[in-house]
Amino acid sequence: MHQGLTAETKALLISxxxxxxxxxxxxxxxxxxxxxxxGAGGTSFFISDGLHRVRLTLNTESSLKIIPWRDGVAVRKEGRIIAYGKFELPLCHCPEQAYITVSERCIFDCKFCPVPLLNGRVKTIDEIITMVECASKNGDLEAISLTSGVAESPEKKVEYMVRVVRALAQHYNLPIGVSVYPTDTSSEKLYAAGACEIKYNVETMDPAIFERVCPDLSLDYIVSALEKAVPVFGKNHVSSNFILA
Ligand code: SF4
Incomplete structure (x- = not known):
């Protein structure tokens, strides 16, 4: 099959x-x-060729120019078309998903993350259910993803996420994935509430860089939480984010 967006091109676009x-x-x-x-605070859009999807931030200074192409759009770099596809409709921050940030504030101070500076709100459970409801009306909703800053403490955040997941699981027969800073019991509690995937972000595996960019967090603790989460959630249901710079 001819692809408009290969894995290699996607990697270039993400870079x-x-x-x-x-x-x-x-x-x-x-x-x-x-x-x-x-990328918190930035405006983004999605392009997909049906096999691969990429999210890019809107930037008039970008070296990537998005132009009309056939029945969709193409990505042009230095005068050459390097990818093509179609814009995708984000149902709630993401195509096919309701991707919801539960707490838009955080007591931690990761150097790459604008969330502590944005100092936003913590969404109520009713608000979150309404957001998922809107997403399901906008198109084919296939999953719910929850992420969150830490508004007060990791333990309180996990307790609140447990309530959110339980409420969503009662309303929707959809896979629910959660990304939080771990606690000693976060995997067991979130799984019992109805989550089927967990993500604890290491951001980097270089301890020196981690200490510099995530001064309030523990890399060892996150790695250990990831290991302990696998027997709870099962293989391929536990993940982590890395930031490449
Ligand atoms: S814990 Fe998460 S939300 Fe909080 S500052 Fe770090 S990356 Fe941002």
């Missing part, structure tokens, strides 16, 4: 991270504003 799109090509419903992670 650049942004694209310049004429506003006439990209209506508001195709844009989303990230509320978590290194």
């Amino acid at each position: 650049i991270g942004s694209g310049d799109v004429d506003s006439s090509l990209l209506p508001d419903e195709l844009k989303t504003i990230a509320t978590a992670g290194p």
